[in-house]
Amino acid sequence: MKKSFKVGVLTFHYSNNNFGALLQTFAILNSIKGLGLEARIIDFKPRISNGLKQQLFDLIRFLLGYNFTKFRNQYIALQPVDGNLMELNNSLDTFVVGSDQVWRYREQHENLKHYFFDFVNDPNKKLSYAASFGLDQWHGKDDITGEIGKLVKRFDHVSVREASGVKICNDTFNVYAELVLDSTLLLDKSHYESIISRKIKVNKDKNTLLSYMLLDDSKENKTFFARFAKKNNLKFKRIKGFKISNKYDFWIFNSVAKWLYYISNSELIVTDSFHCTVFAIIFKKKFIVLSNPNRGITRIENLLGLIDRKDRLFHSLNDIDEKILENDFDYEKIDQIIQNERIKSLGFLRKSLLGQ
Numbered sequence: 001m002k003k004s005f006k007v008g009v010l011t012f013h014y015s016n017n018n019f020g021a022l023l024q025t026f027a028i029l030n031s032i033k034g035l036g037l038e039a040r041i042i043d044f045k046p047r048i049s050n051g052l053k054q055q056l057f058d059l060i061r062f063l064l065g066y067n068f069t070k071f072r073n074q075y076i077a078l079q080p081v082d083g084n085l086m087e088l089n090n091s092l093d094t095f096v097v098g099s100d101q102v103w104r105y106r107e108q109h110e111n112l113k114h115y116f117f118d119f120v121n122d123p124n125k126k127l128s129y130a131a132s133f134g135l136d137q138w139h140g141k142d143d144i145t146g147e148i149g150k151l152v153k154r155f156d157h158v159s160v161r162e163a164s165g166v167k168i169c170n171d172t173f174n175v176y177a178e179l180v181l182d183s184t185l186l187l188d189k190s191h192y193e194s195i196i197s198r199k200i201k202v203n204k205d206k207n208t209l210l211s212y213m214l215l216d217d218s219k220e221n222k223t224f225f226a227r228f229a230k231k232n233n234l235k236f237k238r239i240k241g242f243k244i245s246n247k248y249d250f251w252i253f254n255s256v257a258k259w260l261y262y263i264s265n266s267e268l269i270v271t272d273s274f275h276c277t278v279f280a281i282i283f284k285k286k287f288i289v290l291s292n293p294n295r296g297i298t299r300i301e302n303l304l305g306l307i308d309r310k311d312r313l314f315h316s317l318n319d320i321d322e323k324i325l326e327n328d329f330d331y332e333k334i335d336q337i338i339q340n341e342r343i344k345s346l347g348f349l350r351k352s353l354l355g356q
Helices: 019-033 052-064 066-075 085-090 109-114 142-152 163-173 189-199 219-231 256-264 274-282 298-306 331-354
Strands: 006-010 038-042 094-097 125-128 208-212 235-238 241-245 250-253 268-271 286-290
Touching: 006 019, 019 038, 019 066, 019 189, 019 256, 019 274, 019 331, 052 066, 052 250, 066 256, 109 142, 125 331, 142 163, 163 298, 189 256, 189 274, 208 219, 208 256, 219 235, 256 274, 268 274, 274 286, 274 298
Parallel strands: 006 038, 006 094, 094 125, 208 235, 208 268, 268 286
Antiparallel strands: 241 250
16 A cells, blocks of 8 residues: 655635634644644635625635634644646645535535545545535435546545445445544644643633534523523633624634633533534533534534433423533543544554555
C-alpha cells in the first residue's frame, strides 16, 4: 500500500460561524499530523448562488464572526486553492474528506461532487474520514446518484460517522464503509484545554446551566431553561455570543476558547447541537439534547447510543424535569467506550494513510 506524505483535507472549515465545524477541522488536522504526516486543510469555499441581499447578510455574519477567523489563522494550516482544484494534484499525494456533513445531498451538484473528489487524479490516494450524509437516507435522483457512485468507488478507503451512513454506502453505492468516531473525539480533552488555557483565566464557579441552540434558540426555550435554572439555583447562560439583531439573527460570536471554557466550566448543558453534545461528553458534563428533525438527529442518536444514554434526548420541553439533575453519568464507563472506539478510529487513519 502506497504511503502518504502530503495530505490535503477537504471539510467545512468555512462554515457559517459554527463552533463544531471549526473544531472538527482542528481535530482531523491534528490527528493526521499526529501520525507524522504533513497535512493541510484545502482552502475551498463552495460557491453558492445567492441574491445581493443574502450576499450582504453573509458578509455581515462573516465580519461578526471575526473570532472564527482569528482561530483559523492561529490553528488551521491552509492549502491555498489558486483557480482550479485539479492543480492540487501537483502538490498533494493524498486527499481526505471529512468529517462533518460533507456528503449530505444538496442541489448544487458541482459543489457536491467536489466532496467526492471529482477533481482528484486516479493515482492519488483518496479516503473519507467520518464523512456524514447528515440524514439517514440519500435523497439524490438517479442521474446524480450514478455519478456519485462512480466517484466513491474510486476511493481507496471509506469511513463514515453514522451507522445509517454505512447502510447508504452499501445499499445505494455498493461500497464498503467503516464506522468511526467524529474527528473531535479522536483527541482527548487536553488538546482542547490547551486552547482554553492560552486565552481564558479559569474560574472555579461551575454552578451554571448553559444553553447552546443552533435552530431552536426560541423565546420559549430561553424562558423555560432560565426558569429551570433559577428554580435549581443555577445561573443561566447562552454561550453562542451576544445577539444584536433578532430580525436578521446577527450575533457577535464568542471566541472558540471561551465557548469551550463555558462548556468545561458548567453544571448542565442544554443543546440541539451534535458537536456541543460531543464536548459535553469530552468534558464529562451532565447534558440534555433537544431533538431537531430539520437538522437530522441520526448523528446524535448514534452518539448517544454509543455511550448508552439515549435517555438524554428529548423531543418536548414537557418531558424535562428536575430528575435530569439527579441522573448522573458514569463517565468512567463512558470514557472507556470512547477510548476503545478512538483506538479503532485512529487505527483506520493509520492503516489508510501509512499502510500500518
